[in-house]
Amino acid sequence: MFHLGWFLGSGFGIQPGRGTFDGRAWRDWMRPRRYVEMATALESGGYDFVFIEDTAMIEDTFGGSAAWTLAHGEMAPKNDPLPLVPLMAAGSKHIGIINTMSTIQYAPYTAARLMTTLDHLTDGRAGVNVVTSVTHRVAQNFGYDEHLPHDERYAMAGEWMDVVTRLWDSWEPGAVVADTETPLYADHTKVHTIDHSGKYYKVRGPLNTIPGPQGRPVVGQAGNSVPGRELAARYADTMLAMGHSVEQMKAFREDMHQRLIAHGRKPGDLKVMFLVTPMLGESDAHARDREAQRRAAVHDRHHIEQILWQLSYISGGTVDFSTFELDATMPDILGNGEQSSMRQYVVGNEDKTLREVVTGVRQIGDLGLIGSPDTVAAEMGELMDEVGGDGFLLYQPRALNPRTLAEYADGLSPALRRRGLIRDGFDNVPFRDNLLAF
Numbered sequence: 001m002f003h004l005g006w007f008l009g010s011g012f013g014i015q016p017g018r019g020t021f022d023g024r025a026w027r028d029w030m031r032p033r034r035y036v037e038m039a040t041a042l043e044s045g046g047y048d049f050v051f052i053e054d055t056a057m058i059e060d061t062f063g064g065s066a067a068w069t070l071a072h073g074e075m076a077p078k079n080d081p082l083p084l085v086p087l088m089a090a091g092s093k094h095i096g097i098i099n100t101m102s103t104i105q106y107a108p109y110t111a112a113r114l115m116t117t118l119d120h121l122t123d124g125r126a127g128v129n130v131v132t133s134v135t136h137r138v139a140q141n142f143g144y145d146e147h148l149p150h151d152e153r154y155a156m157a158g159e160w161m162d163v164v165t166r167l168w169d170s171w172e173p174g175a176v177v178a179d180t181e182t183p184l185y186a187d188h189t190k191v192h193t194i195d196h197s198g199k200y201y202k203v204r205g206p207l208n209t210i211p212g213p214q215g216r217p218v219v220g221q222a223g224n225s226v227p228g229r230e231l232a233a234r235y236a237d238t239m240l241a242m243g244h245s246v247e248q249m250k251a252f253r254e255d256m257h258q259r260l261i262a263h264g265r266k267p268g269d270l271k272v273m274f275l276v277t278p279m280l281g282e283s284d285a286h287a288r289d290r291e292a293q294r295r296a297a298v299h300d301r302h303h304i305e306q307i308l309w310q311l312s313y314i315s316g317g318t319v320d321f322s323t324f325e326l327d328a329t330m331p332d333i334l335g336n337g338e339q340s341s342m343r344q345y346v347v348g349n350e351d352k353t354l355r356e357v358v359t360g361v362r363q364i365g366d367l368g369l370i371g372s373p374d375t376v377a378a379e380m381g382e383l384m385d386e387v388g389g390d391g392f393l394l395y396q397p398r399a400l401n402p403r404t405l406a407e408y409a410d411g412l413s414p415a416l417r418r419r420g421l422i423r424d425g426f427d428n429v430p431f432r433d434n435l436l437a438f
């Protein structure tokens with residue numbers, strides 16, 4: 001068996017697509033009902049969790065203004081994802097909810113306290129995706145003139161995670177007695193300061209609330225560079241991973257296993273979830289037809305601009321890709337943002353033109369998963385057999401609507417279940433236990 005997660009790639013925000021079945025999404029994206037329904041649909045489909053992206057900025061690198069961003073609803077507007085967590089939890093019973101927190105946005109004490117609060121409010125279904133933020137524009141909203149260099153951001157994130165973890169552990173098991181007769185609510189000898197004084201943070205502790213049902217909420221991680229992998233190997237229970245072939249996926253997972261062992265953890269302690277955008281259809285022919293339409297659209301002006309926008313963003317807001325000649329050679333730039341994402345466009349494509357890259361390269365691919373639910377389910381099973389396990393993080397970046405969710409929860413999941421590949425229900429246990437169950 002393997003795990004399923006769903007990547008809500010535009011967070012609690014407007015979804016950029018304007019497809020045939022998107023209805024009033026551009027007007028209603030902030031309404032609660034669609035997120036509650038999303039949680040319920042995914043839970044019925046056996047998804048272990050929904051993974052909510054977040055970024056706090058309005059991008060204006062591409063074209064030197066926010067015009068394109070706001071015309072197309074690209075990563076903005078967006079609400080804070082944290083209040084969404086208890087809402088989605090109240091409408092569901094078992095699904096884990098991972099919200100994103102950037103280490104430059106939340107002080108460690110605020111983060112530890114918020115996550116523990118969410119763990120209580122969700123009865124042990126809270127998780128946090130720890131990110132370092134990608135662009136200068138985010139950093140500039142939180143007291144920085146520019147974002148820190150890539151590797152330093154991860155050094156800061158390492159200290160942040162260390163402090164947050166120690167705050168979560170600042171109440172020993174058994175500290176809460178809750179005896180109204182004595183009276184003794186908590187034994188103060190089991191509640192400890194952490195007295196942290198490091199390069200980036202100074203925090204006394206202890207946390208001023210009792211541990212949540214999970215003690216430490218589930219920790220996720222999204223960066224795939226070496227420092228990103230190291231952060232995950234030290235702290236994470238799950239991470240999203242990008243791989244375009246079985247070989248890359250296997251190598252990624254084996255690399256993570258080595259890193260986990262080096263940090264005194266077991267390979268099974270971290271679930272590596274491969275981000276994938278399958279193409280489903282009523283039949284294999286229908287799915288192939290949809291895929292042919294997607295491929296034909298990569299030459300549309302809108303698609304080309306969208307990828308140039310994306311490159312400008314993932315460069316960390318350091319390069320405006322609208323300024324390059326499309327038929328000149330691909331610029332050799334990794335920038336200061338998502339280095340592993342930039343590599344997918346740049347490395348190995350040095351001889352191609354920018355146009356060939358933006359029309360030919362996909363940051364997140366379909367791994368050949370194109371077909372009817374039955375076909376895709378069989379192929380997912382074969383892929384996971386070869387990779388060795390863990391699971392997939394499914395993503396439909398420009399088509400997130402109730403119809404798409406039904407295709408996955410009511411189409412693909414039953415096909416996976418018929419093959420015994422995914423869970424057929426949930427035990428009444430906290431999120432981490434579901435994640436570590438197989």
Ligand SMILES: Cc1cc2nc3c(=O)[nH]c(=O)nc-3n(C[C@H](O)[C@H](O)[C@H](O)COP(=O)(O)O)c2cc1C
Pocket residue numbers: 052053054055100102130131132133134150221222223224225226227228229240275337338339340341
């Ligand atoms: C698929 C994916 C999702 C991500 N989600 C977020 C996010 O929600 N918020 C954020 O600030 N950064 C996000 N990031 C950025 C990473 O967390 C990380 O900070 C960045 O990719 C740099 O990491 P890397 O150089 O290790 O790849 C995401 C990256 C990827 C590839």
